[in-house]
Amino acid sequence: MQEFEYNNGAQSSEDDCLGYIDSVYCGSGVDGTGLRCVVFFSGCNLRCPFCHNPETLYKKGEAVTVSALVRRIVRYKPYFRRGGVTLSGGEPFLQKQFLLKLVDSLHGQNINVCVETNGQIVDAEMIAACDGIICDVKNQETDDLSAYEKFFKECCRQGKSLQITNVLVPGKNDSIEKLQSLRRIVLRRDPSLKVKFLPFRKLCEEKYERLKIPFPYACCREAEDKDIEKAVRLWEDFK
Ligand code: SF4
Numbered sequence: 601m602q603e604f605e606y607n608n609g610a611q612s613s614e615d616d617c618l619g620y621i622d623s624v625y626c627g628s629g630v631d632g633t634g635l636r637c638v639v640f641f642s643g644c645n646l647r648c649p650f651c652h653n654p655e656t657l658y659k660k661g662e663a664v665t666v667s668a669l670v671r672r673i674v675r676y677k678p679y680f681r682r683g684g685v686t687l688s689g690g691e692p693f694l695q696k697q698f699l700l701k702l703v704d705s706l707h708g709q710n711i712n713v714c715v716e717t718n719g720q721i722v723d724a725e726m727i728a729a730c731d732g733i734i735c736d737v738k739n740q741e742t743d744d745l746s747a748y749e750k751f752f753k754e755c756c757r758q759g760k761s762l763q764i765t766n767v768l769v770p771g772k773n774d775s776i777e778k779l780q781s782l783r784r785i786v787l788r789r790d791p792s793l794k795v796k797f798l799p800f801r802k803l804c805e806e807k808y809e810r811l812k813i814p815f816p817y818a819c820c821r822e823a824e825d826k827d828i829e830k831a832v833r834l835w836e837d838f839k
Pocket of ligand 1: 646647651654689691718
């Protein structure tokens, strides 16, 4: 499967900007506060073995200008009035100029914008532009969380609303050691920060089949309620 070069907001005209997206979905209740319209950016700097959106990694996606995308999003505004727009992907922070221009235009329409990121790109300008940040910590295959520390530090310095998530994969990152090291870097930054554990699911398996690429975590078991409850309990019991 061929991979593509990520653009960084190619200028399509003097006051517009071109970016690449996979799709727009309106009606999510799990990607930020209230009902959200989610824009899935194409391209990612990581290749997580449990990735739920592999289609955003390997296809170049749809080239779209900010103005055309905002026109499309505004049509859905009556549905997400109390929520807003969430930029997801893929990794939205890979397309800086496009993202900044898009956020600016959405703010011009009084639309709240938050971003879902993997936290590997610490860019003060993009963090400042968004109303809220959702950062998913990928500690399934690594113990090096230093990039997340820098990312959390910048969010806290700016006083940003930060939601940290962590996909719990049984046998990969649900051990006491993994939970403790995650807790350490989170609480060191801000004792009031919390982590929302998300259960690993394999609903994406058919996407991998369609793309004809292997699903690296196909052999892992899905997380059940009891796995999430155990992680929460351990988290709260740590001293
Ligand atoms: S950061 Fe997100 S989109 Fe990128 S590979 Fe990982 S799970 Fe997939």
